[in-house]
Amino acid sequence: MRTLLLAAVLAGCGDPAPIGPDGGFQDVTNDPANTNGFQFATPVFDVPQSTEVQDCYFVNMPDLNNGQDYFVDRVRLGTNPGSHHMNVFRVKTIVNLGTPDQGNYVHGVNGQGECFKSGNWGDWPLVANTQISSASNPYLDWHLPSGVAYRFSPGERLMIQTHYVNASTQTTPYRGKVVVDLYHSQLTSPMEMGTVFATEQSIRVCQSNPTPSYHGTCAFKNGGVTIAAANGHFHSRGTEFDIFKWDGTSTTQPPAADRFYQSLTWDDPPMTIYANPSGMQVPQNGGIWWTCDYQWIAPSPESGGCDAVNARDKQMANDCCYTFGPIVETSEHCNVFLYYYPKVASSGDITCF
Amino acid sequence: MRALALLAFAASCGSSDCPTFIGDPAQAPAIDMVTLDAAFAVHTAGDGSELALIRPPQGGKIVLVGARARNVCAGPIQVTGAVTDLCTGRVVGLESRTVLYVAAADGGVADVKEPAQISSYANVAVCPNNVAARDLDGEPYRVTVTIQDKLGRVAEKVITATPVCAEPEDERECRCTCRAGYANGDTCAGFPDAGPPVDCPADGGMP
Numbered sequence: 001m002r003t004l005l006l007a008a009v010l011a012g013c014g015d016p017a018p019i020g021p022d023g024g025f026q027d028v029t030n031d032p033a034n035t036n037g038f039q040f041a042t043p044v045f046d047v048p049q050s051t052e053v054q055d056c057y058f059v060n061m062p063d064l065n066n067g068q069d070y071f072v073d074r075v076r077l078g079t080n081p082g083s084h085h086m087n088v089f090r091v092k093t094i095v096n097l098g099t100p101d102q103g104n105y106v107h108g109v110n111g112q113g114e115c116f117k118s119g120n121w122g123d124w125p126l127v128a129n130t131q132i133s134s135a136s137n138p139y140l141d142w143h144l145p146s147g148v149a150y151r152f153s154p155g156e157r158l159m160i161q162t163h164y165v166n167a168s169t170q171t172t173p174y175r176g177k178v179v180v181d182l183y184h185s186q187l188t189s190p191m192e193m194g195t196v197f198a199t200e201q202s203i204r205v206c207q208s209n210p211t212p213s214y215h216g217t218c219a220f221k222n223g224g225v226t227i228a229a230a231n232g233h234f235h236s237r238g239t240e241f242d243i244f245k246w247d248g249t250s251t252t253q254p255p256a257a258d259r260f261y262q263s264l265t266w267d268d269p270p271m272t273i274y275a276n277p278s279g280m281q282v283p284q285n286g287g288i289w290w291t292c293d294y295q296w297i298a299p300s301p302e303s304g305g306c307d308a309v310n311a312r313d314k315q316m317a318n319d320c321c322y323t324f325g326p327i328v329e330t331s332e333h334c335n336v337f338l339y340y341y342p343k344v345a346s347s348g349d350i351t352c353f
Numbered sequence: 354m355r356a357l358a359l360l361a362f363a364a365s366c367g368s369s370d371c372p373t374f375i376g377d378p379a380q381a382p383a384i385d386m387v388t389l390d391a392a393f394a395v396h397t398a399g400d401g402s403e404l405a406l407i408r409p410p411q412g413g414k415i416v417l418v419g420a421r422a423r424n425v426c427a428g429p430i431q432v433t434g435a436v437t438d439l440c441t442g443r444v445v446g447l448e449s450r451t452v453l454y455v456a457a458a459d460g461g462v463a464d465v466k467e468p469a470q471i472s473s474y475a476n477v478a479v480c481p482n483n484v485a486a487r488d489l490d491g492e493p494y495r496v497t498v499t500i501q502d503k504l505g506r507v508a509e510k511v512i513t514a515t516p517v518c519a520e521p522e523d524e525r526e527c528r529c530t531c532r533a534g535y536a537n538g539d540t541c542a543g544f545p546d547a548g549p550p551v552d553c554p555a556d557g558g559m560p
Contacts, residue, residue: 092538123538201411202476215449219484249442251435251497351537353413
């Protein structure tokens with residue numbers, strides 16, 4: 001009791017208690033109630049100052065249905081603050097990532113390593129993405145629309161990619177950690193959830209052309225699909241990310257009334273979930289039209305300034321042009337993460353590059 | 354003579370909204386469509402032209418289309434390129450980007466600042482393609498280029514042109530991934546014996 005009293009006095013008066021590596025933040029954890037689904041957690045790891053850490057973890061989905069395919073209708077992703085993104089992909093063609101000799105963990109720092117090279121997962125369908133980096137609510141907890149679920153096979157290989165930044169544009173105040181919970185659905189024949197992963201890769205945000213706008217389109221092979229959720233992704237030069245429903249035949253930007261997604265905050269883009277499917281149907285033979293608007297800003301001296309940006313420019317324009325790439329400090333992105341149903345064989349999970 | 358004087362005046366004296374106007378602001382903007390080939394040479398594109406299918410750094414296959422413009426404000430111009438299936442009316446590839454334009458050597462035309470760079474043209478990704486009903490290689494398509502300058506002046510050019518695999522070292526892979534029905538991740542091992550091409554529907558399917 002005396003010890004407790006002393007502790008209480010120390011806590012209430014005098015010098016503050018020393019702050020541990022997590023500064024009082026409780027690392028994200030798996031959901032203990034998820035007893036019959038899939039769970040994954042990374043170790044807790046440090047993200048040193050002036051570094052960007054991108055790690056790729058490989059896992060095999062468990063057998064939850066006596067050797068048969070099964071469904072997942074709830075996704076819960078947790079990320080300690082400082083996360084730039086966390087993606088889950090289904091592993092398909094192996095290029096230089098996910099090889100047997102690499103094992104189940106591939107580490108990357110500051111753009112180096114196979115986990116940073118997007119060509120390594122060019123045909124890997126997206127499962128889920130979160131860009132939450134909040135200490136107060138570090139979880140994305142998504143109950144899929146009623147009657148909709150992801151299909152998985154026992155032993156199916158997934159790649160869980162984490163990207164933590166502790167630099168000038170984004171910081172990691174504590175330590176990195178990511179958790180994944182996939183909840184086994186009791187549905188026997190749900191509509192399957194499909195995904196779209198679309199990117200504009202030939203982008204340039206240059207000092208001499210400081211406010212460029214890039215637009216792309218991605219169409220569904222068939223009609224009759226409903227958009228369930230969407231998220232955009234760019235870096236700190238990004239000012240506005242819009243996604244529109246598109247009729248698949250027009251070559252001009254759709255009207256504002258067809259815009260269903262907008263992000264004005266590059267480091268906390270809204271993962272927008274459309275609880276009401278009304279109005280979220282894509283026109284027959286249509287798809288999506290997305291736009292990324294940018295404002296060039298000078299790179300920080302800590303990140304190497306324009307020399308570091310110019311060094312990444314394959315065009316060697318010496319115009320401090322941010323180009324497509326994974327490094328938050330010195331490159332840009334223009335990526336769409338979109339979820340739709342029903343996924344049908346002729347559409348499937350779609351990539352548009 | 355009077356018209357020439359007006360042109361010169363217009364080209365040299367801009368406003369705060371447009372520091373450098375190229376051509377005659379009283380005239381509607383107009384463009385010639387251009388394309389970049391696999392050797393990074395610029396060609397004017399018109400009906401019947403071939404468009405090079407090339408592999409860009411981002412992978413896949415693209416065609417590069419853009420414009421030379423008259424009667425526009427130089428500086429940043431939004432360039433949109435689209436490839437549309439003549440049979441179905443579906444757009445099989447579209448991209449839009451902001452490109453810097455300057456006065457060309459003769460002063461009467463606005464041209465891109467860096468004509469030999471692929472970033473100066475709409476990078477229209479067409480292969481692989483999950484909606485194309487016909488092969489992308491060797492089949493005619495409708496190609497549209499639209500520009501909009503900072504004053505909001507718009508010009509458009511539409512042609513019928515044929516994308517063709519243009520990089521010899523990549524030709525087999527290009528023809529395989531640009532065939533109708535190819536899906537990302539499909540093998541090209543059986544190509545070119547993977548099946549007959551899909552013909553244009555008898556009814557044309559045009560909207």
